[in-house]
Amino acid sequence: MSFVWPVRVYYEDTDSGGVVYYANYLKFMERARTEWLRARGFEQTDLANEYGIVFVVRSVSAEYLKPARFNDALDVHVEQKQLGRSQIYVSHRIVRGDEVLNTAEVRLACVSAATFRPEPMPEVVREALQK
Numbered sequence: 140m141s142f143v144w145p146v147r148v149y150y151e152d153t154d155s156g157g158v159v160y161y162a163n164y165l166k167f168m169e170r171a172r173t174e175w176l177r178a179r180g181f182e183q184t185d186l187a188n189e190y191g192i193v194f195v196v197r198s199v200s201a202e203y204l205k206p207a208r209f210n211d212a213l214d215v216h217v218e219q220k221q222l223g224r225s226q227i228y229v230s231h232r233i234v235r236g237d238e239v240l241n242t243a244e245v246r247l248a249c250v251s252a253a254t255f256r257p258e259p260m261p262e263v264v265r266e267a268l269q270k
Contacts, residue, residue: 158206171215
């Protein structure tokens with residue numbers, strides 16, 4: 140099941156050609172993943188403060204298919220693909236209406252908030268993400 144977060148393209152998101160600057164798609168995805176976690180009951184600050192973990196991007200593979208422009212209303216989809224002991228694999232689609240503009244595969248690593256070394260996910264987090 141896909142989680143969807145709406146995003147509006149602001150002037151500051153665009154480059155000199157009037158289209159969304161490529162790195163800003165990654166920011167849209169980051170916002171959507173934060174809201175995806177929030178919808179599952181986890182604030183990023185609480186994960187760090189209560190469980191001593193944070194999720195960091197380990198790798199990204201993105202395809203830029205069509206440009207988004209100033210004032211476009213976009214939907215950023217987050218779909219969990221695989222859940223490991225200390226990693227989450229998610230896919231993203233950024234769409235405008237029925238048009239897919241961008242796709243990405245993202246691998247998130249669970250790391251210690253203090254040392255940034257890999258940590259297994261707390262069981263309560265794993266259980267919530269498995270549902």
